[in-house]
Amino acid sequence: MKIFVINGPSLNLLGIREPDVYGREDYAALLRFIREAAAEAGVSVETFQSNHEGTLVDAIHSAYGRFDAIVINPAAYTHTSVAILDALRAVALPAVEVHLTDISAREPFRRVSYAGMACERTIAGRGFEGYREAIRYLAEKYNETEPKGGTER
Numbered sequence: 001m002k003i004f005v006i007n008g009p010s011l012n013l014l015g016i017r018e019p020d021v022y023g024r025e026d027y028a029a030l031l032r033f034i035r036e037a038a039a040e041a042g043v044s045v046e047t048f049q050s051n052h053e054g055t056l057v058d059a060i061h062s063a064y065g066r067f068d069a070i071v072i073n074p075a076a077y078t079h080t081s082v083a084i085l086d087a088l089r090a091v092a093l094p095a096v097e098v099h100l101t102d103i104s105a106r107e108p109f110r111r112v113s114y115a116g117m118a119c120e121r122t123i124a125g126r127g128f129e130g131y132r133e134a135i136r137y138l139a140e141k142y143n144e145t146e147p148k149g150g151t152e153r
C-alpha cells in the first residue's frame, strides 16, 4: 500500500514557526517521523509540501492511480480552500486530515475545515503523533498486501 502525505503552507518552517504553538522540531524531523511511522505500519510513503494552493491541488490530482490513500495537513488552506476539498473529492481516495494543533480549540476561523469534509477522519492536537495515527488507521483499513485471516507459510 502506498500513502501520499501532503503538507501545506508554512509547515516547511516547523521549528522556526511559532514554536510555542507548533513545537521545536523541524520539518526534517517530521519527515523522519512519517517515514518511521510508515515502516512500522508496513506501508510505503511519499511526502510532499507546498506553500501554494494550486500546487497542492496538482499534488492531490497526481495521487490518482499512483497512491492508495492520502494523509493531508492543508495547514491554513484547511479553512479556506474549496479547491482542495474538490480535488480530494475528485480523486476519491481514502483520506485522513491531520493537524498538529487542536484546531477546534483555537481561533474561531480555524473551526471550519473544508478539506475535512472529504476525509474519513480528522486527527488534531496530537502533534507529530497525529501522522502516525493517520497512517496506522489507513494501513489497518486498506492495506491488503498482508493476507487477511490465517496465513500459510
Ligand code: DQA
Pocket: 009, 010, 011, 073, 074, 075, 076, 077, 078, 098, 099, 100, 101, 102, 103, 110
Ligand atoms: C495546522 C492548523 C492550521 O490552522 C494552521 O493554519 C496551520 C497548521 C496544524 O497543523 O495545526 O498552518 O494545520
